[in-house]
Amino acid sequence: MAEIPVNSIQFSEELIRIIRSATHILVLTGAGISAESGIPTFREAQTGLWAKYNPEDLATPESFQRNPRLVWEWYTWRRDLIQKAIPNPGHLALAVMEKLVPNFHLITQNVDNLHRIAGSQNIIEFHGNIFQTKCSYEDIIIESWPETRDIPPRCPRCNHFLRPNVVWFGESIPQQAITSAINCIQNCEVFFSIGTSSLVEPSASLPLTARLQGSVIIEINLEHTPMTYLADFVLKGPSGKILPGLIANIWPQFYPQDTNFSSSKS
Numbered sequence: 537m538a539e540i541p542v543n544s545i546q547f548s549e550e551l552i553r554i555i556r557s558a559t560h561i562l563v564l565t566g567a568g569i570s571a572e573s574g575i576p577t578f579r580e581a582q583t584g585l586w587a588k589y590n591p592e593d594l595a596t597p598e599s600f601q602r603n604p605r606l607v608w609e610w611y612t613w614r615r616d617l618i619q620k621a622i623p624n625p626g627h628l629a630l631a632v633m634e635k636l637v638p639n640f641h642l643i644t645q646n647v648d649n650l651h652r653i654a655g656s657q658n659i660i661e662f663h664g665n666i667f668q669t670k671c672s673y674e675d676i677i678i679e680s681w682p683e684t685r686d687i688p689p690r691c692p693r694c695n696h697f698l699r700p701n702v703v704w705f706g707e708s709i710p711q712q713a714i715t716s717a718i719n720c721i722q723n724c725e726v727f728f729s730i731g732t733s734s735l736v737e738p739s740a741s742l743p744l745t746a747r748l749q750g751s752v753i754i755e756i757n758l759e760h761t762p763m764t765y766l767a768d769f770v771l772k773g774p775s776g777k778i779l780p781g782l783i784a785n786i787w788p789q790f791y792p793q794d795t796n797f798s799s800s801k802s
């Protein structure tokens with residue numbers, strides 16, 4: 537079947553006008569934006585990352601205490617998978633939007649670094665970064681450690697286990713990420729919620745906070761979520777198609793017919 541050109545996707549005139557005139561835009565992304573880069577989401581029944589495991593067995597401090605090896609190996613497997621992935625047209629479109637909107641910030645729940653690789657700069661990492669490692673005891677980033685047979689490896693400073701620098705259930709979101717998110721929400725005119733199931737707090741409440749201070753809410757997702765009722769505009773479909781389509785419609789002078797949103801690994 538022939539590919540539908542991104543700029544032939546239809547968007548309402550009102551949506552185009554609102555985004556084009558906005559000076560403060562805040563975007564929240566979840567696992568769905570990276571799905572088209574081949575990274576499984578969390579909660580999809582058959583293919584999601586937790587299809588075989590209970591999240592409480594993998595993404596809590598208690599599970600790490602119970603079975604540090606299992607948790608470390610799960611993250612090693614995921615890091616290898618993510619390392620092979622490249623940003624998709626959805627990531628690239630957001631990097632382009634950042635250049636065209638005077639105040640643009642991106643809160644991501646993803647730990648995969650793909651927004652940064654795509655060229656986004658004002659990124660708030662809510663749930664950490666899988667490529668960073670920290671000491672499970674001292675809670676500080678550790679850049680390198682001696683090779684031993686220990687799995688997980690041990691902290692060279694205090695000999696406790698190392699762990700990925702990600703936020704597990706029951707742990708706090710990094711204070712700086714919370715502060716930055718609150719600051720951005722206070723001024724935001726348009727809030728995008730993209731590729732997230734809106735089930736995990738506190739990120740799930742960010743659209744509501746934005747709505748209460750007057751932002752226009754736009755949701756992009758394959759499915760309805762608990763936040764859909766709140767959205768002023770619901771764009772149902774893959775973010776890797778919708779976002780480039782939106783950019784091509786709003787700023788055609790920058791993104792004419794033949795814009796190539798495809799990506800390549802350097």
Ligand code: BJW
Nearest residue numbers: 566567568577578579645705706731732733736737774775
């Ligand atoms: C597409 C698509 C395509 C697919 N295009 N779309 C208040 C009420 C109730 C509970 C709590 C509460 N406050 C705190 C809690 C507890 C807990 C929580 O929220 N539990 C819920 C399960 C109810 N939250 C916490 O513990 C948080 N900490 C905290 O709040 O600290 C203070 C505190 C502590 C204790 C008590 C009270 C307060 C921390 C949450 C940390 C979440 N960590 C994880 C793991 C990160 C590391 C890792 O990657 O391994 O973060 S869990 C996992 O879920 C991961 C994700 O970032 C996060 C969100 O998932 P996401 O991104 O939405 O993915 P999916 O798979 O759910 O959805 C994908 C979506 O994409 C779907 O909708 C698809 O349709 C869509 N999609 N392809 C567009 N092409």
